[in-house]
Amino acid sequence: MAKKLSYKIDYNAPFSLSLVLAMLFIFLLDSIAFKGNLIALAFTSHGNGASDSPFNFASIAEYIRLFTHLLGSFSWESLLISSIFILLLGSQMEERYGSAMLALMAVICTFISGVLNACLIPQNLTGQSAFVFTLILLAILHGLEQKQIQIAWILLFLMYLAQQMYSASIHFTTATRTSSIAFISFMQRNVGTFTCLAAGISGSLFGLLVAPKTSGKQKTQEKESVQTKPYQSSGTRPRPMATPYDKPNPYDGTTASYASQEELEELDSQSPRFKNKKIKTKTEEIGTLNL
Structure with a gap:
């Protein structure tokens, strides 16, 4: 009789999957039921005093939106791009750092981007750009820890940065076309992108400080498990466990244990x-x- 094949659903990246599902649910709820008002009210961090809706330092809701703007998305394009990056990179980083630590990194970079936006930028902020930058930079730093410069991650970083700049240039309507202030116009269009990049650098540096402790602990546990694992012999007499005094056998390459009588x-x-x-x-x- 043939064996029945059984498949198990594995929720392999709890934080990354939960974040993407929450983003999708909020965007659909805002598009269908609230006609674009839900994200503007609860999931958008306001800009400085020069913006149309400046940050109100006396309102508690403003400080909450410094964190909740991570769940908002202003278009289907930004939602899909961010979801792809989070599902691909987030699952890898979550396996390396753990769900709780990755969630803490997301909170840190989101808070920093919200604070910088409230202090420096006359525009509202919503989306996951800072967190995506954090994930890409973490992947690059992980390669540098292994003394490797991985071209794929660098190209991915440059492509995402270019996409963010292009998106900012489309939505920026007050930029001037005068060549004498082209640099100022460029900075005005992309100041939000650079702010998210700065927040992403902060989150990735936090991960870099955590990584040696985690990886070193895992290496120590693996080394101890290998040293303490007994050798299973096929004979009737059990073989003693490996000791520091074991010497290699020159004839067959195995390790001979010299135990006392x-x-x-x-x-x-x-x-x-x-x-x-x-x-x-x-x-x-x-x-x-x-x-």
Whole structure:
């Protein structure tokens, strides 16, 4: 009879999957039920005093929106791009750092981007750009830790940065076309992108400070598990565990354990064969005495 194939659904990246599902739910709810007002009210961080809706330092809701703007999206394009990056990179970084630590990185970079936007930028902020920059930079830093410069991650970073600048130039309507202030116009269009990039750098540096402790602990645990794992021998006598005094056998490449005679006798005394032999000897002695 053929075996039935059973598949198990694995929620392999809890934070990344939950974040993307929450983003999708909020965007659909805002588009269908609230006609674009929900994200503007609850998931958008306001800009400085020069913006149309400046940050109100006396309102508690403004400080909450410094964190909740991570869940907002201003278009389907930004939602899909951010979701793809979070699902691909977030699952890898979550496996490396853990769900709780990755969530803390997301909170840190989101808060920093919201504060910088409220202090410096005359525009409202919503989206996951800072967190996506954090994930890409974490992937690049992970390669640098292994003494590798991975071209794929660098190209991905440059392409995402170019996409953010292009998106900012489309939505920026007050920029002038005068060549004498072209640099100022460029900075005005992309100041939000640079702010998210700065927040992403902050989040990735936090991850870099955490990474050596986590990876070092894992390496120590793996090393201890290899050293303490006993060798399973096919013979009747169990082989002693590896010791620092083991020496390699030049004939077959294996490691020979040089145990003392007392240790071998103690191991023999614990084997079932020795116990059966001991019982048989006592039975023969009792039979001799009876005769």
